[in-house]
Amino acid sequence: xxxxxxxxxxxxxxxxxxxxxxxxxxxxxxxxxxxxxxxxxxxxxxxxxxxxxxxxxxxxxxxxxxxxxxxxxxxxxxxxxxxxxxxxxxxxxxxxxxxxxxxxxxxxxxxxxxxxxxxxxxxxxxxxxxxxxxxxxxxxxxxxxxxxxxxxxxxxxxxxxxxxxxxxxxxxxxxxxxxxx
Numbered sequence: 001x002x003x004x005x006x007x008x009x010x011x012x013x014x015x016x017x018x019x020x021x022x023x024x025x026x027x028x029x030x031x032x033x034x035x036x037x038x039x040x041x042x043x044x045x046x047x048x049x050x051x052x053x054x055x056x057x058x059x060x061x062x063x064x065x066x067x068x069x070x071x072x073x074x075x076x077x078x079x080x081x082x083x084x085x086x087x088x089x090x091x092x093x094x095x096x097x098x099x100x101x102x103x104x105x106x107x108x109x110x111x112x113x114x115x116x117x118x119x120x121x122x123x124x125x126x127x128x129x130x131x132x133x134x135x136x137x138x139x140x141x142x143x144x145x146x147x148x149x150x151x152x153x154x155x156x157x158x159x160x161x162x163x164x165x166x167x168x169x170x171x172x173x174x175x176x177x178x179x180x181x
Contacts (some may be wrong), residue, residue: 005073006081012039013085026121027062028128029085041069048135056164061069062086 012034020027028051035041042050054064063083070082104110136145152158 007068008039009070009073010076010081010085014088017062017086017089021117021121025061025128026124027065028132029124031062031065032128032131035069044135047161051132056146062148084166101115 009181016027016030016034020030032047036044036047050065050068054061054068055062063086066082066086067079070078070080072078133143133146145152149163150162
C-alpha cells in the first residue's frame with residue numbers, strides 16, 4: 001500500500017504544532033527529530049540550510065519551514081498540507097484563548113503557569129542553537145561572529161535586514177575571491 005505522504009506530513013506537523021510551546025524556534029528540536037532523524041525527509045545539512053532560509057524569509061519561521069518541506073515532498077499539495085498541519089493547532093488554541101480570556105485574565109494560577117513555562121521555552125530555544133552551532137562548525141575561534149550579530153541586533157538596534165544583506169554580500173565576496181577550491 002502506497003503511503004499518503006501529504007497525510008503523513010500533515011499529521012507529523014500537526015503533532016509538532018500541537019505539542020510545542022514557545023513558537024517556531026521551540027519547534028526546531030521536534031522538527032529536526034521528525035524530519036531528519038525519524039522520517040529522513042531532509043539531511044542534517046539541508047535542515048541547517050533550510051533553517052537559515054526560513055529565518056531570512058518574511059513570515060512565520062515554522063510555516064516557512066513546513067512549506068519548503070511540503071514542497072520538496074509533494075509540491076504545492078505537500079506545502080498546503082504541512083502548512084495546515086503546523087498552523088491549525090495554534091489557530092484553534094488562540095481562538096479558544098480569545099473566547100475564554102476575559103474569564104481567566106486575572107487568575108493567579110494561570111499567571112503562575114505562564115511564568116513557569118518561560119524558562120522551559122528559553123531552554124527549548126537554546127538547545128537547538130547549540131546543536132546547530134556544532135553542525136555549522138561554530139568553534140571557539142569563530143564564535144565571535146554570531147555573538148557580534150546578536151549584540152548588534154539586541155544592543156545596538158541594528159536591523160536584521162541590514163545584517164542579512166551584509167552577510168550575503170560578504171559570503172559572495174569570500175566565495176568568489178578568497179575561498180580556495
